[in-house]
C-alpha cells in the first residue's frame with residue numbers, strides 16, 4: 001500500500017510539497033513535518049500541543065472520544081480489577097506482563113531499594129514542618145541525583161532498568177518521610193515483610209509507641225489508585241520528564257522536573273483542589289452558585305476535577321475510582337458527606353449544557369481525594385500520592401525516549417513578537 005501524503009501549498013509562492021503520513025496502530029496518524037521549515041521557511045504554531053505529537057510511543061494509548069485507556073494494549077478496566085501496581089509497573093517498564101517468578105523478583109528488588117540513604121533523610125531537617133509536601137518531594141527526589149550520578153550510565157539499558165527500580169522504590173519512602181516530617185514524628189523504615197502499598201501505609205502511619213496493622217482494605221485501595229495513575233501518554237508532567245531527559249540529564253533530576261509539573265492545579269494538583277473546592281461549596285444548596293461561577297467567563301473559578309485535554313467523554317479512571325470510593329467508604333464504615341456532595345455536583349454539571357457542549361466530565365482527580373481522605377491522608381498530600389502512582393510511567397517514558405533513535409534534544413522554536421532590532425541607548429540619552 002503506497003504511503004499516504006498530505007500536500008502543503010504556499011499560496012504566496014505556489015510551491016507545493018507532499019509530506020508523508022505515518023500510520024499509528026491506534027488513533028490518529030501523524031504528518032511528518034520535520035522538513036517544513038527547510039521547504040517553506042515556516043514553523044508550525046501549536047502552543048498547547050493540541051495537534052502535535054511530540055514522540056512515538058508503545059506504552060499507553062488514549063482514545064478521548066470513547067474513554068479508552070490501554071497500557072501496552074491492556075485496558076485499564078482489566079488492569080485495575082485483575083492486576084497489581086507493581087505488575088503494571090513491570091508492564092510499563094519491561095513491556096510485558098511478568099511470569100510469577102519474574103514478578104516476585106521485581107517485587108523483592110523494589111522492596112530492597114525502598115530504604116533511603118541516611119543522608120537523604122537529613123534533607124528534611126531543612127524544611128519547615130508546614131512546607132508543602134510536593135515542595136519536599138520535588139526537592140528530595142532531585143537530591144537522589146547527588147547520590148546516584150557518577151556510577152550510572154544512561155546509555156546502558158541495564159543501568160536504565162536499575163534506575164527505574166530505584167525511583168519506583170524510593171518515591172514511596174521519600175513521600176512517607178515527608179509526611180513524618182510534617183507530623184514531627186520519627187521516620188519509619190520500610191519492611192521487607194510488607195507489600196509496596198503495605199510498606200507505604202506502615203511508613204506513613206505506624207508509630208513507635210504502638211503496634212500498627214496494615215488495613216487490607218486501604219492496601220488494596222491504594223494499589224488500585226496507583227494502577228489508575230501509573231501512566232497517561234504525553235501529559236504535561238510526562239512530557240516534562242521526556243524534555244528534561246532529552247538533554248541527557250541525571251534521570252532523578254528529570255523525574256523531579258515531572259514532580260514539579262505535576263504539582264500544578266491544572267494537572268496533578270487538581271486532586272487537592274477538588275477537596276478544597278468541595279469544602280468551599282459546603283452543601284448541596286450551594287452547588288448551583290458554583291456551577292454558575294464555573295460557567296462565568298469573567299470568573300477564574302473552574303470546576304476542579306472536571307474537564308480534560310484528551311477525554312471528551314468520561315475519564316475511564318474516574319468511573320473506576322467513583323465505584324471504589326463507594327466500596328472503600330462503606331467497608332471502612334465512613335459516611336462522608338463530601339461524597340454525596342461530589343456526586344450531586346457531577347449530576348447537576350452533566351445536565352448543564354455548558355459542560356455537555358464542552359464535553360466536560362469528571363477526570364481522574366474528581367473522586368480520588370475522597371478515597372485518600374478516607375485512608376487518613378491529608379489533603380496537601382494527595383498530589384504526592386499521584387506522583388507515587390505516576391512514577392513507573394515517568395521512568396518508562398524516559399527509558400523509551402532514550403532508546404528511540406528518532407529522539408534528539410527537544411528544542412522547540414517560536415514566533416518572535418518582540419521589538420524590531422534597534423541600537424543601544426546610553427543611559428543619559430534615555431527618556
Ligand code: SDX
Pocket residue numbers: 231232234235236265266267268270294295301302303304305306307308309310358360363364365
Ligand atoms: C490531569 O493530560 C493528562 O492526561 C492529565 C491527567 C494525567 O493522568 O496525567 O489526566 C491528570 O491533569 C487531569 C486534569 C486535572 N485538572 C483539573 O481537573 C483542573 C480543572 N480542569 C481544567 O482546568 C481543564 O479542563 C484542563 C486543564 C484539565 C484542560 O484544559 P484545556 O484542554 O486547555 O481545556 P480548555 O481550557 O481549552 O477548556 C475548553 C473550554 C473553555 O471554555 P470556552 O473558552 O470554550 O468557553 O472548557 C472550559 C474552558 O473555560 N473548561 C472549564 C473547565 N475545564 C474546561 N470550565 C469550567 N470548569 C472546568 N473544569
